[in-house]
Amino acid sequence: xxxxxxxxxxxxxxxxxxxxxxxxxxxxxxxxxxxxxxxxxxxxxxxxxxxxxxxxxxxxxxxxxxxxxxxxxxxxxxxxxxxxxxxxxxxxxxxxxxxxxxxxxxxxxx
Amino acid sequence: xxxxxxxxxxxxxxxxxxxxxxxxxxxxxxxxxxxxxxxxxxxxxxxxxxxxxxxxxxxxxxxxxxxxxxxxxxxxxxxxxxxxxxxxxxxxxxxxxxxxxxxxxxxxxxxxxxxx
Numbered sequence: 325x326x327x328x329x330x331x332x333x334x335x336x337x338x339x340x341x342x343x344x345x346x347x348x349x350x351x352x353x354x355x356x357x358x359x360x361x362x363x364x365x366x367x368x369x370x371x372x373x374x375x376x377x378x379x380x381x382x383x384x385x386x387x388x389x390x391x392x393x394x395x396x397x398x399x400x401x402x403x404x405x406x407x408x409x410x411x412x413x414x415x416x417x418x419x420x421x422x423x424x425x426x427x428x429x430x431x432x433x434x
Numbered sequence: 435x436x437x438x439x440x441x442x443x444x445x446x447x448x449x450x451x452x453x454x455x456x457x458x459x460x461x462x463x464x465x466x467x468x469x470x471x472x473x474x475x476x477x478x479x480x481x482x483x484x485x486x487x488x489x490x491x492x493x494x495x496x497x498x499x500x501x502x503x504x505x506x507x508x509x510x511x512x513x514x515x516x517x518x519x520x521x522x523x524x525x526x527x528x529x530x531x532x533x534x535x536x537x538x539x540x541x542x543x544x545x546x547x548x549x550x
Contacts, residue, residue: 366525372537421535422539
């Protein structure tokens with residue numbers, strides 16, 4: 325069953341612009357994670373935010389979590405062509421395996 | 435560490451044949467997960483193991499699918515007999531957080547399976 329749902333499904337931007345992707349989920353969580361998947365490759369873990377955290381940064385990535393709205397956002401600042409990939413959110417509930425959304429496909433053109 | 439290793443990377447077979455996918459998790463990781471990814475259904479969890487023991491196989495689509503983990507460094511996913519609708523990319527992932535199955539996972543490169 326799908327827990328996290330990303331929005332938009334697809335996003336096209338120019339290099340240097342910021343990209344924002346959103347994730348909504350249905351039930352309470354322990355953490356929310358974002359993964360990146362380049363074409364033809366496996367998923368790569370980007371960042372994990374716990375349910376008691378509101379914001380987290382890692383390099384050009386900024387993740388926010390609003391547990392009252394059951395939503396999260398991933399912001400990639402100053403995007404590069406190399407950021408072109410699919411981005412997935414995954415929700416972690418205690419004692420159960422991660423549940424992944426269907427992803428946002430980001431295209432960054434130079 | 436070399437990361438999660440999967441073999442083969444590509445497999446083309448004919449309907450009715452047996453297919454075996456292999457995975458070597460990262461050394462020291464307690465959890466191993468098998469996923470299937472298709473355009474239509476996204477990333478689906480098939481089964482996961484903790485310390486070589488299958489914990490949740492509710493995602494295994496039907497009896498044609500089976501998975502084993504005979505030791506901490508090796509797992510197989512077998513499809514017998516294979517059908518065209520099994521065509522997908524199959525990923526193996528591992529995780530190293532004892533008691534915290536919900537923490538971050540490390541994915542292999544995947545096996546692209548095509549059943550003709």
